[in-house]
Amino acid sequence: MNSNVTLKQIAEELGLSTMTVSRAINNRSNVVESTRQRVLEAANRMGYTPNYVAKSLVSSKTFTIGLVIPEITHSFFPDVIRGIEDVTYLSDYQLILTHASEQADREKKAIKTLQAKRVDGILISLVQSIENYNLYKDFIKRSNIPLVFFDRCVEGIGASCVSTNDEMSAYQITRHLIGHGYTKIAHLGGPKKVAISKKRFAGFKRALKKDGIALNGEWMVEAGFHEKEGYRAMTELLKLPAASRPEAVVAVNDPAAFGAMEAIYESGLRIPEDMAIVGFSDDIRAKLMACPLTTVRQPAYSLGKKAAEKLFRCINETDEPVENIELVSELVIRQSCGCE
């Protein structure tokens, strides 16, 4: 017997009604034990597999969560996914994974499809190049599918957000640098439009402000999230006459810091003696650098877990409130900041 055996076929085989077979298989009451056994035996013999598609149609529940990831090779996200999966697994939910490849149109299409597939909820981390949030506002208002943002969020449009406290973490790591006595500190930022870039820059500024250190516009550069952009930006900074060069650098993330480090070495300077540097995200490579990179470790796994848990609460409780949940990142002190 092959796969698409139905309840009806089992019922015919046994001379029962479909309903009795359904009850037997789903362990409902009002089925006498002998009948249940006959049904289970037949189901097994005939190779019955329940059809969740039909079940979903009846129950308007798919036990499926839509997951929208901007870039899966990003090393941060696989950890997040593991956190999400560990939660969904326990509740017997499945995950539909969509990968936006940092393209807004792919993200948009993903949402449309997930909606059509009638997922019970959506977990999404936005691509970088979002120009406006109308799509999301609309979705949150018009659809009745709960949605939770994680990591790359939009706050204030009616959906909960689970993110790391980037502003605070950037503040802390910058304060750590200042604690070493540096006052001439540059900032290699990410794309201006991206929320993460903004928050980290804000934390950086607040840290300087606390000691009344003035911002030097020349040292506040928009680099990007990748090695080569960090490299390019740092190379530019190093062209400044020695007297007006910074003595420490805060990079928007680790890859940017790696690029910058390469540029620093190439110009013949030492880290941290001539130029201290800190990153953000604790890339797996950070501790392997010639001078191990001081950085911020983001709790990827817990972030996924919290986001999934919040989503389940939104699915199961009728009046679950909108929340912005911030997780604490951990400072990972190594040597590039000047420690030891």
Next chain:
Amino acid sequence: MNSNVTLKQIAEELGLSTMTVSRAINNRSNVVESTRQRVLEAANRMGYTPNYVAKSLVSSKTFTIGLVIPEITHSFFPDVIRGIEDVTYLSDYQLILTHASEQADREKKAIKTLQAKRVDGILISLVQSIENYNLYKDFIKRSNIPLVFFDRCVEGIGASCVSTNDEMSAYQITRHLIGHGYTKIAHLGGPKKVAISKKRFAGFKRALKKDGIALNGEWMVEAGFHEKEGYRAMTELLKLPAASRPEAVVAVNDPAAFGAMEAIYESGLRIPEDMAIVGFSDDIRAKLMACPLTTVRQPAYSLGKKAAEKLFRCINETDEPVENIELVSELVIRQSCGCE
């Protein structure tokens, strides 16, 4: 208007039959343009989203592929997933991601669920601890859901496999080592039961055999896939009296090699002068080691792509043959083998 608008509701709103509305929305023929416009306008106004669950029930097609991954934080798999996604995206298929966490029972449950969700096909890479393949044999024989193995495969049970030519790659990298003049070569293997371990070990053995180099049982150790297992195994090897120690090591993968390297350094030996070593998989850290690791780069992205393409052929063609597709890995020569 909220989300669960149906064709019927649109039909009532416009005084049409459900069927005409269906035809209009799906761009079928036999709908006069004026009607189509009225329908589209109403659908848009009322916020209609097609219900793929219902569509699937009618068509017995879900446009969904089940993906079973043993360990998503493994860095190799996210690249594979990207390859898969790039293919499925083009055909408007969605991916249901299940994460087995290297647990056989989770994998088993995943397959059951994917079958119940009536996915159109399954892509699977096995967990390490599979004791017997009856589950898969049974599935392949009894279900009519096409299945393609990738990376961690079972050949010869009726499903196609897409993998890298591990035996050949292990042969080549070992030959490279022999080319440096080494003859006393140890092997740090993975778990004996895992196909990958077997193949890499086979390639290793074949490489030695070619030059008539005898295998030394003491040097053939079962380490494992992780740093600490490589560390432990290497530590054992280094306890041998200097005269009967190997002078080069082939590790089953990069993490095992990293662990071994740590053990080598701790014992005061130099790499590659006192002990050469090669790995497998080109981990992101391989090039950052104090002595950069010579290794094999696996074409993860193409592997995902090929696997997905093969699966689609199985789905769409009636008599697509069972194939074992082997991709070519690339030797990445750095310094740990003794080069330069």
Next chain:
DNA sequence: TAAAAAAAAGTTAACGTTAACATAGTATGT
């Protein structure tokens, strides 16, 4: 031992969509 209650089974309709067939209306050709 008959009535009442409980258990076991069956029947019908519904979930949202589409295939297949049926019908009404419109155009085409002679």
Next chain:
DNA sequence: ACATACTATGTTAACGTTAACTTTTTTTTA
């Protein structure tokens, strides 16, 4: 002008399952 052939629309049933109700059978109780 009248059959012929399309075109536009409608009707019915089906996909596999379950909720809600109904009927039959068994058990309990007075």
